[in-house]
């Protein structure tokens with residue numbers, strides 16, 4: 356039984372308010388003697404549940420009253436004025452995700468090894484995280500309060516896992532009854548209130564493919580432009596997914612899906628002016644079909660779901676290589692790297708690619724004049740693409756960079772993406788490392804703690820590697836190469 360399988364989908368019971376984690380020295384909050392661990396319970400008389408509420412209730416307000424609970428139980432009421440848009444200098448605790456009450460047959464939690472990190476079993480289904488980070492929710496157990504909150508606080512866009520618009524099929528995939536699976540009214544209410552929706556279909560062969568897929572895409576496209584886009588991503592099954600109702604995605608299935616969806620994409624471009632339905636990069640890679648061009652993806656509306664990531668990378672790499680051919684264009688190369696993946700959502704809390712770039716460090720200390728010699732590790736899926744590009748880079752820069760596609764033996768099955776590689780997987784190929792350093796994908800390490808998916812600490816991994824190991828995201832890698 357999975358840890359959270361029976362957790363009811365209600366907002367977790369917790370103490371009211373939002374806890375301060377950091378106060379900027381010299382800021383307004385500092386002058387008001389607000390301190391980490393203080394809890395802001397109300398703003399101008401209105402209850403605060405989390406930092407989204409806090410932001411919503413303080414936005415544009417110059418006269419503010421905070422109800423604050425100190426850790427010792429003391430309660431304070433603080434009244435103050437501030438300049439319009441003046442930053443208060445506060446950081447808050449993370450949002451605790453609300454859990455889902457579905458039993459999706461393909462749920463990633465069912466594909467985890469029993470000893471995986473507890474956080475991998477968290478089934479989040481949270482409209483706040485959908486708005487902030489592009490996490491998908493099914494809306495199947497959304498409460499009236501949450502519906503109101505989306506509209507009132509303009510938590511738009513929302514990312515919704517639709518999977519199928521045929522009710523029976525959706526209920527079957529979600530493992531819930533049809534009443535719960537039916538989100539037609541909820542979707543309509545959001546759309547009527549001008550909340551934008553990005554939809555997702557997790558494509559399961561023999562369940563929601565073929566005519567079901569066509570129906571789903573057509574039904575959703577009928578709501579364009581409020582339903583802005585739909586991502587179709589293939590189900591990825593680990594070796595622990597043994598549910599007999601599931602069929603693995605094959606290269607032939609990918610080619611058939613591309614052929615089918617291409618016809619619809621052409622139609623949507625003609626009638627809507629957008630591709631609208633975007634296939635996941637894995638479908639093209641697995642099907643052995645070339646990744647579509649830049650124009651196909653428009654403004655990359657599903658980049659948060661990894662859709663179009665390979666095209667973005669290829670284009671950025673192409674420009675990078677071209678920039679090396681012209682003297683005096685090095686700055687342009689850096690700019691290109693900065694622009695990499697810039698097509699992202701813009702709300703301030705989102706960890707945008709730009710923010711990731713700013714946070715990236717370039718730790719590899721290379722003696723002047725010495726050519727780069729090292730190994731870049733990635734998932735087996737991305738290895739051929741990265742190898743090709745790095746081969747071109749080596750020729751242009753006379754470097755000796757080597758790429759290894761690391762097999763994912765921890766999850767096994769179809770899992771070949773870089774983001775799910777573990778410490779154990781890296782250690783299994785350590786004898787193949789060449790050169791002065793190794794680079795691993797940054798997102799295989801937890802964002803708030805230096806630990807890998809199998810629980811191995813980054814320090815332990817580094818201590819067992821024959822060369823220094825650095826974690827870089829693609830932005831960091833691009834910057835380094837440029």
Ligand code: SF4
Nearest residue numbers: 455457458459462478
């Ligand atoms: S796939 Fe998502 S919605 Fe479905 S059970 Fe898992 S966490 Fe819940």
